Amino acid sequence: MxxxxxxxxxxxxLSDRYYHVYQLCLEKVKLPNQILNIFPKAKFWAYKQALIPERQLGIESGLTVEQAEVFKQLRDRHAHQIQYLPxxxxxxxxxxxxxxxxxxxxxxxxxxxxxxxxxxxxxxxxxxxxxxxxxxxxxxxxxxxxxxxxxxxxxxxxxxxxxxxxxxxxxxxxxxxxxxxxxxxxxxxxxxxxxxxxxxxxxxxxxxxxxxxxxxxxxxxxxx
Ligand SMILES: [Mg+2]
Missing domain, CATH: 3.40.50.1000 (HAD superfamily/HAD-like)
Structure with a gap:
């Protein structure tokens, strides 16, 4: 066998790593006084499991379309960096x-x-x-x-x-x-x-x- x-x-x-990177990237692209709707972990992961695109995650979290594009690029750059593997x-x-x-x-x-x-x-x-x-x-x-x-x-x-x-x-x-x-x-x-x-x-x-x-x-x- x-x-x-x-x-x-x-x-x-990988859900904790991806959730950490999600929060980190939202923090990086948001304006200082912008109020976001950060998903709880369970909802975030259910979206990931349903293959909801990163841009949509960003928009539903309160980003503008332009910010969501930057968010997606940042997320893709960070998600697999060695420093987040722990x-x-x-x-x-x-x-x-x-x-x-x-x-x-x-x-x-x-x-x-x-x-x-x-x-x-x-x-x-x-x-x-x-x-x-x-x-x-x-x-x-x-x-x-x-x-x-x-x-x-x-x-x-x-x-x-x-x-x-x-x-x-x-x-x-x-x-x-x-x-x-x-x-x-x-x-x-x-x-x-x-x-x-x-x-x-x-x-x-x-x-x-x-x-x-x-x-x-x-x-x-x-x-x-
Ligand atoms: Mg796998």
Missing amino acids: RIITDFDGPIMD FDLVVPGSIAALEKIQSSGSELLVMTLRRTCELEPAFKQYDLARFFLPHYRYCLPNDYIKHDDAQAKTQLMVKALSELKPDPNTWMIGDTEADIIAAKTHHIKVIGVLSGIRDRDRIEHYQPDKIVSNLAEAVEFILE
């Missing part, structure tokens, strides 16, 4: 789930659109390197410029499948359409988790083999 898991969504919760949290139960995979003797791979320099700090912060042998860490090189997530993930999958022995009992676990598309393109069974940056409606649209709440439930399902 081989289990390929995405990193952000199944294992890491805001990321481990999804509850995911470490126990990784331990369960490990003790089942299954092969465990991580496949992520983080760059190496973004993956390693998280591995260190939460002692996650122990779950993934160095040659089972599929991520992007530090100089990679992202255009299309689904395409980038599918390319990572091509690389992995060219380097690994075929295993008909392979499962992919991920939280976005990029994971589902990459798996389905290669006829790999795929589970969508709701602990990441997409809501059920978005995930259902791409028809994974199963949808569960989180990595723990996915692992329970696969190992049964």
Whole structure:
């Protein structure tokens, strides 16, 4: 059995980082006396999971159309800066789930659109390197410029499948359409988790083999 898991969504919760950057960027673009309607965290994250564009988030938070454009650009520049990575949290139960995979003797791979320099700090912060042998860490090189997530993930999958022995009992676990598309393109069974940056409606649209709440439930399902 081989289990390929995405990193952000199944294992890491980025909602605090993104919420911090949202507030920071609003603060940077607002006028000194401008009153904003800053979303509570739960509402902000529900908007992110529903793929509401950044500009609209800015406008609904009280920015003008022009400010919202600057806000979007600032947000995109800040969201993945190394200095904000310590805001990321481990999804509850995911470490126990990784331990369960490990003790089942299954092969465990991580496949992520983080760059190496973004993956390693998280591995260190939460002692996650122990779950993934160095040659089972599929991520992007530090100089990679992202255009299309689904395409980038599918390319990572091509690389992995060219380097690994075929295993008909392979499962992919991920939280976005990029994971589902990459798996389905290669006829790999795929589970969508709701602990990441997409809501059920978005995930259902791409028809994974199963949808569960989180990595723990996915692992329970696969190992049964
Ligand atoms: Mg993800």
